[in-house]
Amino acid sequence: MPSKKVLFLASANREAGLTSMALGLARALQREGLRVAFSKPVGQSPLGLSEITDPSSAFARDLCDLPVTRSLSFTRATEFVAAGDIDGLMDEVVDLLDELDGDYDVLVVEGLVSVETDTLALPVNAAMCRALGADLIPVVNASRPSANDMGGLVRRVARQFGSGEESTDLDGIYAGVLVNKVPEGTNPDALRQAMQADLGPDLPILGSIPFDPSLYAPRLQEMVDAMGLSVENAGAMAAGRVTEVVVAARSVELVLPCLVPGALLVTPGDRADICLAASLAFLNGTRLAGLLLTCGSRPDEFVSEIMRPALEAGLPIFLSNNDTYQAAAQLAQLDCHVSADDRHQMERVIGFIADRIDVSSLMSRIGETVRPLLxxxxxxxxxxxxxxxxxxxxxxxxxxxxxxxxxxxxxxxxxxxxxxxxxxxxxxxxxxxxxxxxxxxxxxxxxxxxxxxxxxxxxxxxxxxxxxxxxxxxxxxxxxxxxxxxxxxxxxxxxxxxxxxxxxxxxxxxxxxxxxxxxxAKIVSSVFFMLMPTEVLIYGDCAINPDPSAEELATIAIQSAETASAFGIEPRVAMISYSTGGSGIGSDVEKVRDATRLAQALRPDLLIDGPLQYDAASVQSVGQQKAPDSAVAGRANVFIFPDLNTGNTTYKAVQRSAGVVSVGPMLQGLRKPVNDxxxxxxxxxxxxxxxLTAIQAVAPETSVVSDGKAV
Structure with missing residues (x-):
């Protein structure tokens, strides 16, 4: 699992253009001299309906020259979710990242695209974002009706993905927001400024991308395949794209202004006036995408002969057996995603988006040296x-x-x-x-x-x-x-x-x-690894010592901190009590206070603080209120309980009530590993x-506490 910065892109609403935005962001980061890697952990077709090779990774590798991981199949992900085994799926997702060689600064991860026919995207995306320790970047489709209140939409995504204690702490979840497909007539900069004012200065709007129909224009061959059309005249079909659909249901003089380059003209074959107008426009240099004849009818022989010069000049003609209304409905439902083999078009899309993304606010995040949550x-x-x-x-x-x-x-x-x-x-x-x-x-x-x-x-x-x-x-x-x-x-x-x-x-x-x-070693103690939704916590001692003395409690704290370090967790040790700081009195809290002083004196290199109540140790807002000067309060990941009654009760309550997996107890202090x-x-x-036991057996503990000294 890499310790590099991970940016996770997820759609805030439908048809947000997730792949193009992910690759556009990757290109923008590359332009800043960063080494970028890419992953689409769970593959899916553009509509999520079929099992085909996801194009995202191919574009990332071939166009952006990024190191990429494999994708798990959409079917496999569905099987895990159906079996209620999200954790198993996340294990495989994390395994994928071993395919990267680590020689990169930032990993861009594209989440699942949400579609009408499944409910898989949200829970899997949220789980992947947490599993990878990623910063979230929601992508908003500004053209959707649901995007009218885009600030509210962003906040809703925060709640859905989970933000720990405070669902309003957007900066704690997001690296920024990307807005795509800003409608024609809306100023992208003005929209960006309005959203920035709504969300506040700490949550940057990384880009506001205007909608350009030419970037989402399907190729004529894709239209033919999707609609099952007959090709009456191929003409310039190989290079043609549909940027606009014109349904010729009105008189010819009202249709003429709509005959523009890239337009596909849809009309019944018996509308000789429309067919001739299209032919003349094409011959006069207006490069129409083509003429789609509906109702299974073709122009009569006389009209066809007049049209011949246009056909020879390259005007594509297609035939549909559906009526005009049905054909227009099919065209409206055409998939406008860039196909995996359409590299030229995707290069245009990536460049267009990268030009309009400002990654300056991400640079400090990517350069952070703070160790991520495990x-x-x-x-x-x-x-x-x-x-x-x-x-x-x-x-x-x-x-x-x-x-x-x-x-x-x-x-x-x-x-x-x-x-x-x-x-x-x-x-x-x-x-x-x-x-x-x-x-x-x-x-x-x-x-x-x-x-x-x-x-x-x-x-x-x-x-x-x-x-x-x-x-x-x-x-x-x-x-x-x-x-x-x-x-x-x-x-x-x-x-x-x-x-x-x-x-x-x-x-x-x-x-x-x-x-x-x-x-x-004076005592043997134990810890549990508590696999919370977003990080791993260590609880000790919850299995061995019924009522440890202050000296024994200090030993348990140091042993547990060393265990945390051995397993990749940077220890921040909280000595738990019913009182925080100096507010409480009594023998129980005095024991914890004495144990804290002893542990701090023995190991000044460790972050150890106490007494702390559990909420002051684990919840940032409470920690700031009750122990504002503590480096541990609100951020603890190693919790040392004052006695076995408290520790065992707490671990079982958390495990069973919150559905948390607990690994252990792992025994500390033995010459050779035995675990219960x-x-x-x-x-x-x-x-x-x-x-755990196999790892312990590699190098028995060499730093233990003896007679008040670390040895």
Whole structure:
């Protein structure tokens, strides 16, 4: 997932010309010397009705010379949405960006075009914009009736895409607004100034593009194909375009002023006066697009003979079996999008739009060095990449549990880790079959009975200070969690994940007894990665320590900040309490206050603040009011709770009430990684916990807290 600036273009209303505006913006940015990349994550036909190659990427590559990604098919996106798996779709969208080499300054992303026949565009566009950490640029079609109040339209898009806490904070969502197809007779500059006054100076109108019919003129061949016309005389058809349609329903003298270059004249074949007038106009140098004869009728032989010089000079003639009204209705519905093979026309469109876009307000945004939010899809994508690179072997003691089996297979297929299922091989293979799955070759199944004996002596040695006899060690190794923990201890596997059917105590106790803590680590703690809609938050400790002291709480804060950094999250640590700053008194808030001072003293390089109430830590407006001088308030992404009761309750309330995926708990402070699952864990939760464990196994924690010092 790139950390470069991402600009996401989405239609604010229909027929906004999204592709041409996206490419026009890309060209304008190129003119400023920026390296621009392009992506249309989900492909669709111009009308979104058929499965064809989307032209956007082809134009971006061939005309603008941009690096581009592939597009997922519209059908595939529809399947994900129908299955309620927007997150899965976003994972694939983020994966696409790996195709870019990273040698660019800004990525321009074109969203789905909204059409009458589907409701896919809005939810998918909003999800993609969040997943990519993008700044939104809505494109408004100024010719649509719904664009009468364009400021209100822009605000509505802000609400639809979601703006976090404040739906009126347009500058926090948008990089700017593009206005397209300003109607003839409306001054584009005046319209731009009026919109700017309405929206305020912080939300720039990047461009106000007048409507030029010649840019959207379909080629005659496209008209013939779309309407099923017969070509009576091809003439100059190959180079012809329809810039205007003239329906000749009136007397010839009233039609004559409408005979202009690019006009397609529509008339019944028996209107000799119109046919002759068109022929004479063409011979006199007015390059009409052509003559469309309706009702299936042709001019009589005498009129045709008079028209012959015009036909020989190149006047195209077409025949339709429909009546004039029906033919005119078909013409009105012609798709005016530039076809994928119409490169010359698209070059004109791109240049026309780029000339009228001012990107000066974007330059400072693109040059920002502030690290972007790590969105949930980007986080999951990063987990997969890092775990693949780790190449670790992870034991799953609950090898006969169906969710665990399915997760292990997914990990094998995605090459996240080499999973080892502990359990009866026949039982496991039977369940794989019942689940309708196939056992991949890189999935190991180990019968506990076949390996248990080799760990008795090492376990006796580890527990000799407790006087553990071999018989009791063999008995304890009947528990697959204990057996798996010994496999980790002895280095036969790199980590362990359990908890789908075992309690936290069942998973953690053997790790504390056999693996033990890192040298110098006072405690083992835990964090959950909370995959919120727009970013990933870290909650700690929500699983291990019931009532940590101030010193232990400071350790948890530092451990959690280091975990955040290890997974690409720049930590801003909030020490949570029922009181903010110095407003509260009592032993509970004093503990948090003392823990904050200790953590700040131990790690002055980290952003740590407290006590902070949850809303003061997470909501910018509240943080500014309650703790205006805090660098963490309103911006926290690591939340340290004062005790297990508060932490566990909060994480479950957020997870269940808001439908948030939580990954973890991930244990911190052990010499080798062991991680616990919630017994309500979903298959995907298990998959990503396995990935976390594999990444932890690469480099055990080297910065821990010991005796009040960072080592």
């Amino acid at each position: 969105s949930p899809p980007a986080f999951r994508h990063q987990l997969v990449l890092l775990s693949r690179a780790a190449g670790k072997r992870i034991v799953l003691p609950e090898g006969e549990e169906p969710r665990t089996i399915e997760a292990a297979i997914k990990c094998a297929e995605k090459q996240i880790a080499q999973c080892v299922l502990l359990g009866d091989p026949e039982e496991i293979v039977g369940k794989i079959s019942k689940l309708g799955l196939t056992q991949p070759p890189n999935l190991e199944i180990v019968d506990p009975a076949s390996v248990r004996a080799r760990y008795v002596a090492p376990m006796v040695e580890l527990r000799k200070h407790k006087g553990l006899p071999p018989e009791l060690a063999a008995e304890q190794l009947e528990d697959t969690v204990v057996l798996g923990t010994m496999m980790v201890t002895e280095g036969d596997v790199d980590g362990l994940v359990s908890g789908a059917v075992h309690t936290t105590a069942d998973t953690v106790r053997p790790a504390l007894q056999l693996i033990r803590t890192n040298p110098g 699952l919630s017994r309500g864990a979903l298959v995907e939760d298990i998959v990503y916990t396995i990935a």
